[in-house]
C-alpha cells in the first residue's frame with residue numbers, strides 16, 4: 001500500500017485565500033487586523049520563523065509589526081513592552097517568539113499577554129478554555145492538525161487517536177482538540193512503556209516527540225492516518241520528521257510529509273487566530289468560514 005499524501009502546503013494555500021477574503025471584508029468596514037511579534041535576541045531559527053510570519057501576514061492583508069529587542073533586555077522591561085502592546089488598539093494579536101533567553105521566565109511573560117490578544121493560545125486562561133471546550137484562542141499547530149484531519153474526509157469521532165508527546169504547545173492541546181472531536185485519545189510520551197504496541201492501536205497517530213525518524217513502519221496500524229509534527233535535521237542536514245516517511249508510507253492510509261505537512265498549517269492558523277481575535281475585539285461577525 002502507498003499512503004495518500006496529506007498536503008499541508010495546498011490546504012494552507014486554500015485557507016490563506018479564505019482568510020484574505022475575510023480580511024478584505026473587515027477592511028471595508030474600516031478595520032485592519034494587526035499582529036505584533038516580539039523577537040528577543042537573534043536565535044537563527046526564531047529569526048527565520050518571524051520572517052515567515054511577517055510575510056504570511058502581508059500576503060493576506062494583516063498589519064504586522066515585529067518588535068526586535070536585544071538579548072540583554074530584562075524580564076521587567078519585556079513585561080513593559082507587552083503591557084504597551086496590550087493597550088494599543090490597532091494590535092489584535094501578540095506573539096512572543098520562543099525560546100526566550102534563559103534569564104527571562106517564559107511563563108511569566110506569556111501570563112502578561114492580554115487573553116483576547118493571545119493568538120498563540122499559550123495563556124493559562126486560553127489553555128483552560130480549551131480544557132473546558134469553551135470559545136477561545138487555541139495553539140496553532142494543534143488547530144492545523146485538526147484541519148488536516150478533517151480534510152481526509154474521514155470522521156474523527158470514535159477513532160482511537162494516539163498522541164506521542166506531551167508538550168503544552170502540541171501534545172496536550174491536540175489531545176484535547178481530538179477529544180472534543182469525540183476521538184478516544186491516548187497520550188503517550190518518552191516514559192511510556194510499550195510505545196510500539198500502543199501506537200499500533202492508533203487509527204490516528206500524532207507524532208510530536210522531536211526524535212528524527214523514530215516512528216518506523218512497525219509502529220503503524222495498516223491504513224492509519226499519520227500526522228508528523230517533527231522538525232529535525234538528519235545527519236546530512238536534511239529536514240526530516242519524527243516519522244520514517246518512506247517506510248511508513250507503505251503501511252499508513254494517509255500521511256503528512258515533512259516539509260509541506262503540518263508546518264505550513266501552523267502559520268496559517270496564526271493568521272486565522274489573528275483574524276478571529278480582531279473579529280471578537282471589534283464585536284464583528286462575518287458570514288463564511290473562520291474555523292470550520
Ligand code: GUN
Pocket residue numbers: 095096097098099120140169
Ligand atoms: N517557537 C517555536 N514554535 C513557536 C510557536 O508556535 N509560538 C511561539 N510563540 N514561539 C514558538
